[in-house]
Amino acid sequence: MKRQALLATGALGIVGGALIYLFGGNMMVSIVCGMILFLLLWFINRPQRTVTVAVKPSEGADEESLLKEGKKQLCFIDDYLSKIQDESVYAEAASVREKMERIWSTLEEEPQRIHPAADFFSYYLPVFGSILARYSKLEENRVESESKEMVRKVFFDIGEAMERLRESLFENDILDLSADIKVMNQSLQSAGLIGSNWPSQQKGNGR
Structure with a gap:
């Protein structure tokens, strides 16, 4: 009050x-x-206590703002990545960073995919950055030995998840491609250009 x-x-x-x-x-x-x-x-x-809750970007969120915030998170990650001394941990973290950059670049080129990937901005980028910052601090204070293997494992898992996330961005494209290929195959078979009829027709045309 x-x-x-x-x-x-x-x-x-x-x-x-x-x-x-x-x-x-x-x-x-x-x-x-x-x-x-x-x-x-x-x-x-009496004053009312307020609670701040992190929320996912809404459907109406500005795509340009999301991309800018994502780039800031990547810069934050780069800052702490450069401080990692252990080569094996650095390698796993750098691999995750590269995959996150590829996802960000994909979303920059095709903003219509941003909202289906909302968790990338609201969760994966900031949490990865937070883990990296905490581990960097432990290394700086020379107390990272017990957590090193755990951090390497979680970085590997995050990298796998980022690979699947990027693939999921193209899930509809893959389905559309499969459907187009199926239709094309059916058309070619109906025309006798492929399949079991093709060799006999080829031979008949040579007479």
Whole structure:
């Protein structure tokens, strides 16, 4: 509660107690009633605690802003990646970084794919950066030995997940390609240009 609001609440409590005393109450009753009034007013006007919750980008989020934020996250990752001393951990982290860059580049070239990949911006980039920063700090303080293998494993898993995420961006394209190929095969077979009829037709045409 702000100071002014607190003073106003206290003043109202004192005034309330004084009025009760003036209208026939005794001193003790007036003090108790004034305190009760003060507490009641304080409870009503107390500041409400706010909680910040991370949310995924909405469908109406600006695509350009998402890309800029993603680039900032990649720069943040680069900063801590450059501080990693262990070569094996660095190699795994650099592999993840490369795959994330490829995803970001794909989304930059084809912004219509951004919202289906909302978790990339709201979760994977910041969490990977946070893990990298914490591990870098442990290395700096020479206490990373117990966590090294665990970090390498999680970086490997994140890299696999990023590979699958990038492939999923093209899932509809793959399905469309498969459908086109199937239709083409059916057309070629119906025309006798491929399949079991092709050799006999080739031979017949040579007579």
